[in-house]
Amino acid sequence: MRGMIRVNRLQKWYRVHQRQPGLGAALRSLFHRKYDEVKAVDEVSFSIEAGERVGFLGPNGAGKTTTLKVLSGLLHPTGGEVSVAGFKPQDRVRGFLQQITLVMGQKQQLLWDLPPAETFLLNRAIYDIPKAQYAETLSELTALLDLGPLLNKPTRQLSLGERMKCELAVALLHRPKVLFLDEPTIGLDVSMQVTVRDFVRAYNQRFGATVLLTSHYMEDVAALCPRVMVIDKGHLIYDGGLPELVQRVRPDKRLILRLSKPVDRKDLEALGGTLVDHRDAEAVVQVSQALLQAAVSRALASLPLRDLSVEDPPLEEVMRDLFAQGRAA
Amino acid sequence: MKAYPQLLRTGFAAMVAYRAEMLIWMFATNMPLVMLALWSAVARGGPVGPYTQTGFAAYYLGSLLVRLMTGSWVVWELTMEIRQGTLALRLLRPIHPLLAYSAENLAAVPLRGIIAIPVVSILLYGMRAELGHDTLSWILLAPAMFGAWLLTFLVMSLIGTLGLWFESAGSLFDAWLGISAILSGYLIPLDLFPSAVRDIALVLPFRFLLSFPVELVLGKAIGLHAVKLLAVQWTYVGAALIATHFVWRSGLKRYAAYGG
Numbered sequence: 001m002r003g004m005i006r007v008n009r010l011q012k013w014y015r016v017h018q019r020q021p022g023l024g025a026a027l028r029s030l031f032h033r034k035y036d037e038v039k040a041v042d043e044v045s046f047s048i049e050a051g052e053r054v055g056f057l058g059p060n061g062a063g064k065t066t067t068l069k070v071l072s073g074l075l076h077p078t079g080g081e082v083s084v085a086g087f088k089p090q091d092r093v094r095g096f097l098q099q100i101t102l103v104m105g106q107k108q109q110l111l112w113d114l115p116p117a118e119t120f121l122l123n124r125a126i127y128d129i130p131k132a133q134y135a136e137t138l139s140e141l142t143a144l145l146d147l148g149p150l151l152n153k154p155t156r157q158l159s160l161g162e163r164m165k166c167e168l169a170v171a172l173l174h175r176p177k178v179l180f181l182d183e184p185t186i187g188l189d190v191s192m193q194v195t196v197r198d199f200v201r202a203y204n205q206r207f208g209a210t211v212l213l214t215s216h217y218m219e220d221v222a223a224l225c226p227r228v229m230v231i232d233k234g235h236l237i238y239d240g241g242l243p244e245l246v247q248r249v250r251p252d253k254r255l256i257l258r259l260s261k262p263v264d265r266k267d268l269e270a271l272g273g274t275l276v277d278h279r280d281a282e283a284v285v286q287v288s289q290a291l292l293q294a295a296v297s298r299a300l301a302s303l304p305l306r307d308l309s310v311e312d313p314p315l316e317e318v319m320r321d322l323f324a325q326g327r328a329a
Numbered sequence: 330m331k332a333y334p335q336l337l338r339t340g341f342a343a344m345v346a347y348r349a350e351m352l353i354w355m356f357a358t359n360m361p362l363v364m365l366a367l368w369s370a371v372a373r374g375g376p377v378g379p380y381t382q383t384g385f386a387a388y389y390l391g392s393l394l395v396r397l398m399t400g401s402w403v404v405w406e407l408t409m410e411i412r413q414g415t416l417a418l419r420l421l422r423p424i425h426p427l428l429a430y431s432a433e434n435l436a437a438v439p440l441r442g443i444i445a446i447p448v449v450s451i452l453l454y455g456m457r458a459e460l461g462h463d464t465l466s467w468i469l470l471a472p473a474m475f476g477a478w479l480l481t482f483l484v485m486s487l488i489g490t491l492g493l494w495f496e497s498a499g500s501l502f503d504a505w506l507g508i509s510a511i512l513s514g515y516l517i518p519l520d521l522f523p524s525a526v527r528d529i530a531l532v533l534p535f536r537f538l539l540s541f542p543v544e545l546v547l548g549k550a551i552g553l554h555a556v557k558l559l560a561v562q563w564t565y566v567g568a569a570l571i572a573t574h575f576v577w578r579s580g581l582k583r584y585a586a587y588g589g
Contacts, residue, residue: 014585074417076582097423109418111339118339123336126424154346277582 003047004085004178004210005071006166010076011079012041012066014025040066041233042082050177053204053211055225055242058090063234065213068180071212072102085178098127102151105183108167108255109278110155115168120173127174134173140206141169161192168196179203181213187221197223218315232323243312249322253292255285257299267303271295281306286313332424333432340436355444358396364516365389378521385518387452387459388518391543394448396515397441399478399538401434403427404502407489414494414583427486427577434482452546459530462547466555473542476562481538490573493580514540520549534569537562 018034019025041063048144069075070082073089073096073293087096124134136322138321139310142148145165150158156168164184172179181200185193197220204211215221221228228245230238238245255273259281268275272295273287287295292310299308312318344351368385371377382386407430410416419426452460461467488505492498511517512535519540521532541558544550550558561575 010488069417072421073582074420089403092420094423097421102417102421102423104417107415109421110345114342116338122332122335122339125332126422128331149417 004045004050004052004245005048005212006083007047007067007071008045008082009080010067010070010077011039011046012063012070012075013078014038014040029255039234041070041129041231044231044234044236046229046236046239048210048212051204051208052212052227054213054224055199055221055228056212056214056231057221057228057319058231062231064231065182067231068102068182068212068214069313072100072180073097074102089273098174099131099176100178100180100250101174102107102180102182103167103171103184105164105186108155109282110166110170112153112156113153115154116158116170118128118145118172119155119166120151120181121168125171129174133175136172137175138169144202145169145195161188161195164188164192164196165199168199175208176197177209179211180210182213183215184213185215185217186196190317193217193220218319222315230319230322240318242315245322246312246315246318249325250318252286252288254307254311254313255287255292255295255299256307256311257303257305258281260281260304260306263303270302271298298315330428332538332584336429336432337436340433341439343433344437344440348440349455351440355397355441358393358400359398360510360515361389362392364392368573378518380521381517382537383456384459387456387547390448390452390456392515392539393440393541394445394452394546395447395474395477395539397448398438398474399481400437400441401478401482401485403430403434403482404489405499406430407486407496407525408492408502409491411498411584413493416583420581420584425553427573429484433484435478439493443535459547460552463548463551463555465547466545466551469555469559470545473545473559473562476559476566477511477538477542479566480534480562480569482533483566484538485578487569487573490576490580493583509535509538513538514535514543537565576583 011053014037014044014114015035018027019029020035031140044063044067044215056064056067056157066075070077071084071089073084073092076090085096085099087093087099089096089100110116111122120138123129129137142151143167147169150162150206155163155166168184179200184200188196200211200213201224203209211224213220213225216245228240228242229236230237230245238248252273254276255271257268262280263283265275265278268278268283268285269284271287272291273285275283276286296310299305357386365385366375368380368389369382372380372382372385376384384490407416410419411428416426419429422429423488467561484505485502486500489496493559512519512530514530514536519536522530541550541562545555
């Protein structure tokens, strides 16, 4: 196996205490406990090269975060082999921890009642960052994320977006080679999501860092990750390019029609596809790839068009169909 | 360890940010004063064992001083962080989380010192007749105080780490606290116990959390005997360190990093 991140037949199983609600069940559980084994990650294998940006997709409880936690050394795997930057993550040796970072959108490492600058100083000492490198990285991060006015305000007084920018900065001060980002844009508004995405891309290009990202916002993945891995119920069900995934799951296309005047529903259905949306002078028609050319010709000939474009189905729909296929299989 | 001075500085900054909470904690640590009032009333009619009214005052002010300077809260923080999964953030940093906790706890000592200064002043000037005159005992006080702090911190860390196995580590610590309040001399000086209980209490680790430094201050442990007691205290510190190390290591294999 080669690569910055190598995972071979990774398994992570949890033992979960099962208990019915109610007082009787509580009393019974004092004497007899029933445990279930949950296979959070089961026989997952993949390899990621240095400098790659990879999106890790899957529904809630699919095993994404568990995998990230194993890769960052927080969890000991039940089985299989894992290597990150040449280290066995669960050993948590200093050399390994200095090369990685894990940003969790729902948890923060900034000290709540102190300004972010204080956490920065703390991390400088903990990671033993040379003074000159610290000053250079901090000024770069400050410029990229516009942190200037935030550094000396108590963290508790920052907005969610401002806090996430500082979280990213503090997580990257030591210039890690591997970034594990778990829902880094959760709860952020659209413009802040764009800021975070642009920043992650800039960091990846500037330092050649490897990025493994989980997000429920498909725009994050589409904008950042040329490669995606899809996990469902602990199994890796896809590993490859995003366009190929869309092509495989939803080979149909969408005709986006903007019309100069409203038209009847039957005129749109006559194009040969399924009418997905129809509002006044706008319509979306889904057609199979085989019929696409004919449908476009028909639209151009028969409809009062102002504009016509062909798009892939929304990624959310692609993922929903993919997981539905997985469940049906 | 290179990062330790910065950890202390940041811990101190956090303490200053939480100054109100800190002051409330310090003023709530008033059990020795309550016990002082009780025993002073009892001793009004004549000495109780070796203690006169002033003797009790010196003992309980000494206890208050040791309690203020050696207190720690790592067990609460550790059990909470294990339950909420935030321990993960500490585990991601290239520094042992217990070392980081120790700096945060030690950083509180200067602020506590502010409260402790008047207590020390009263002790030194108001009750100097009750204090020990053995120079060696006073020299040993500093390592004994540090040993008491370290033992408190390590026992708390050990019990807190057990939270990696079961959720009721907090209750276990409550039990430890209950026993410790009696056997460390926090509520009653150990030399007032019936001899059978006292003989056991004198060799258990609880004594070295509080009673031993107070014994040094009051001149009850002097000379070679005091040195031997210090050696016993530090043996307990060593044992607690080894136990914490192994419990921590095997506990992390079970760590589930819940949440998020």
